[in-house]
Amino acid sequence: MQSIYQQIEINWPVRALFNYVSDINNNATWQIEVAETEWLGHERNTSGAQYKEVLRDTGNNAYAICQITEFIPYQKRSVLTENQLFTAASTWEFEQHEQRTVMKLTVQVRPRSMYTPVEPFAATKFLHERARDLFRLKKILESEE
Template identity: 25%
Template sequence: MSVDVLTEIVIDRPVDVVSGYAGDPSNAPNWYTNIESVVWETPPPATVGSRIAFVAHFLGRRLAYTYEIVELIASQRLVMRTAQGPFPMETSYEWMAEGSGTYMSLRNRGEPSGFASIAAPVMAAAMRRANAKDLARLKSLLESR
């Protein structure tokens, strides 16, 4: 069973501000509750081919994984993928102007294997809740600036 979770929000800040902050992996621990650390394996800033190692905690487990940026369109779209571990994942962000603010979507999708495939519905529900909280946190951070 595949996992495909889409979460959306409107942030009352310009697109370049939202995409500049959310699209910089170094900022992830500031707005993702579950991300503990980020280490660049290639020199910043983010470009296609950049590799970034993350450590996170999710559903009571410590996860260490490396994303590679596979698509980057400034102020519009960022796509990162990992193929390692039992749950290969793709995370994508999209941004577009909406009124005086920014519409942002966060999408996680992947094909879990082994035990992770059995837990896919539980994982998807937990991701949906976590992503909604993370986007609300991002909104709060950026709108308070």
């Protein structure tokens, strides 16, 4: 299993940042690999809710199924992501710090099969992209001010 931990401070109040990150319609704006998202079923932003992420530059052939595993408003959001190559558990934690928010991301990735040589590379790429996505998010949101 591979993992990363990243922390960033964003000049947005915790409630606004949490709501932005929790709105899956924003994922394609700040997550480089995501082209579009759609909810699966009727549940939204609650433990057990699922959505599909279509990956960019794949002609709608590659996608991931994401399930929210923990949802504590304005504090924590955890998502289990599964695609053909790996399973990833991502946790975003939010903490108010004056008028800003400290956002922490922990991601653990496990290849789905030890027999495919590309899986460790894909998992590492996913980890690095998630870390870069935080800095992209900060740049996008703080340039809106």
